[in-house]
Amino acid sequence: xxxxxxxxxxxxxxxxxxxxxxxxxxxGISALHWLQQHPGGGIVSLFxxxxxxxxxxxxxxxxxxxxxxxxxxxxxxxxxxxxxxxCAAFSMEYGNKLVFGAGTIxxxxx
Amino acid sequence: EPEVTQTPxxxxxxMGQEVILRCVPISNHLYFYWYRQILGxxxxxxxxxxxxxxxxxxxxxxxxxSVERPDGSNFTLKIRSTKLEDSAMYFCASSGPRxxxxxxxxxxxxxx
Numbered sequence: 334x335x336x337x338x339x340x341x342x343x344x345x346x347x348x349x350x351x352x353x354x355x356x357x358x359x360x361g362i363s364a365l366h367w368l369q370q371h372p373g374g375g376i377v378s379l380f381x382x383x384x385x386x387x388x389x390x391x392x393x394x395x396x397x398x399x400x401x402x403x404x405x406x407x408x409x410x411x412x413x414x415x416x417x418x419x420c421a422a423f424s425m426e427y428g429n430k431l432v433f434g435a436g437t438i439x440x441x442x443x
Numbered sequence: 444e445p446e447v448t449q450t451p452x453x454x455x456x457x458m459g460q461e462v463i464l465r466c467v468p469i470s471n472h473l474y475f476y477w478y479r480q481i482l483g484x485x486x487x488x489x490x491x492x493x494x495x496x497x498x499x500x501x502x503x504x505x506x507x508x509s510v511e512r513p514d515g516s517n518f519t520l521k522i523r524s525t526k527l528e529d530s531a532m533y534f535c536a537s538s539g540p541r542x543x544x545x546x547x548x549x550x551x552x553x554x555x
Contacts, residue, residue, distance in 0.1 A: 366543060366544070373548070374480075374551070375546070375547075375548040376486070376546040376549070377546070378544060378545060380543070381542070381543035381544075419486065421486070428499055428501075429491075429499050430499050430501070431476075431478075431488055431544070432488070433485045433486040433487070433488075434485070436485070
């Protein structure tokens with residue numbers, strides 16, 4: 334069983350659509366990260382959260398600690414949002430390190 | 444905004460050779476990490492470093508790997524005798540306490 338699971342694996346959306354990417358994890362965590370990886374390979378940290386909700390521009394991340402689940406939402410999606418979105422969990426039960434999901438490949442068409 | 448820088452961006456090396464990947468973390472960060480991503484696979488943790496010593500390492504980080512902070516700014520990953528399966532993207536990251544990790548753009552390592 335994967336420690337951090339993401340869904341969907343692939344997502345194609347039309348420009349302007351509301352997008353949701355889901356992440357579930359199997360142990361208690363101290364923080365969950367949402368990361369963005371562009372085709373060139375570089376990784377950008379979008380959010381780190383341990384409870385509730387965070388918002389940055391058109392991006393919103395939520396986490397439900399009891400359900401061990403987090404979501405990343407993109408409002409009014411744009412082709413420049415096309416990237417791989419990765420969640421990663423930080424937990425002492427994982428050995429005090431980040432454990433990464435497989436990523437969701439998002440393509441936003443104009 | 445300060446950023447983590449990695450050099451080189453692409454390294455091609457013959458199998459069996461030693462390779463050193465370099466990283467300059469953000470200057471006031473205290474925690475340093477190396478990750479790798481084999482093409483088409485998940486990002487995997489290699490090692491974390493704090494207070495001039497390794498604080499955590501994965502099973503991937505065997506005796507062929509070592510890390511060093513030779514001066515106040517650089518953080519290096521050395522692979523002593525490279526194997527074909529070491530071909531991957533290697534990412535360095537740094538953070539302050541309880542802060543998000545900042546990632547470099549990665550070094551693509553190709554072993555021939």
